[in-house]
Amino acid sequence: MGATRHRRPRAHLHPARWLGCRLRNGNPLRRGSDRAEGICALFAVLLLLVAVPVTILIGLNIAASRSSAAARERAERQPATAVLLANAPDSIGVAAADGAAGSVPVRARWHVGDQARTGTVYATPGLHRGAQVPIWLDHRGRPVAAPPSTTQVTMSSAGTGLGLLFAIVAGVGAAWLVLRWLLDRARLAAWEREWRRVNPHGNHWVR
Structure with missing residues (x-):
């Protein structure tokens, strides 16, 4: 029978541990880019948590405004x-x-x-x-x-609120992807500089 291949287990960190590894000062492996990534991740999470109640309040205000306008139209028509x-x-x-x-x-x-x-x-x-x-x-x-009905006002206001929430989530997600791309480029450049310092002649390891 042939030898059984064992796959190397992939490391998965809980989001809280992942964030702690990047923000904790006592971590000897933490780089400046890791700390910046952790701070931005924490800011993004807080922004999304705040965006949910804010968009709900905006949707309620829009619904109240449109309901008042619809009531005026029903009275005038x-x-x-x-x-x-x-x-x-x-x-x-x-x-x-x-x-x-x-x-x-x-x-x-x-x-x-x-x-x-x-x-x-x-x-x-x-x-x-x-x-x-x-x-x-x-x-x-x-x-x-x-004049618009109550159902139409409710659906329109809910659609506006959900659209605003989706725009915020999409904007935060896009900003996070751009940030990760910039940080990865900076890490790769730092790694290449460090490698040139350790191995200035570019020699390859011989086994």
Whole structure:
């Protein structure tokens, strides 16, 4: 039977021990670059720990602000029903600022009190003439976008907060990778200088 190969076990340090080895003053193997790496790692961890509650507070503030704006819009706008005066196109066009996504502009008629008005509203593609479409009107009786619902405000605010948190994490991660690359280059250069000092002629070891 052939000889069994034994793999050399890989050393894995707990993150706390890894950090302690780089920050502890009594470590004889600690280099200046190790200490700088440990300090930056500690700063990055603290920054991420602070970023979580900060982004939560920012998200809550954004949600409160958007909820107030949506409440004002609901108070300033009123729902109504429009009757289409033409068939809605089958193809989805580009909705304007006051049109919902996936809707098409169609001529329609609606009432403001006892007064009938006509204009352009946005409806689902394929609707036929005479179909009733729910719309929202401003204080002048003109069609406007529907105010955002509570669910939309919550989802939008949560998305903003998560996006901010992801940007912070990505920025810290990118900075950490750049720092490690610079430190590794500095360590390699220091190792080469030390090797030249020990072996100035560049001789190879002979076994």
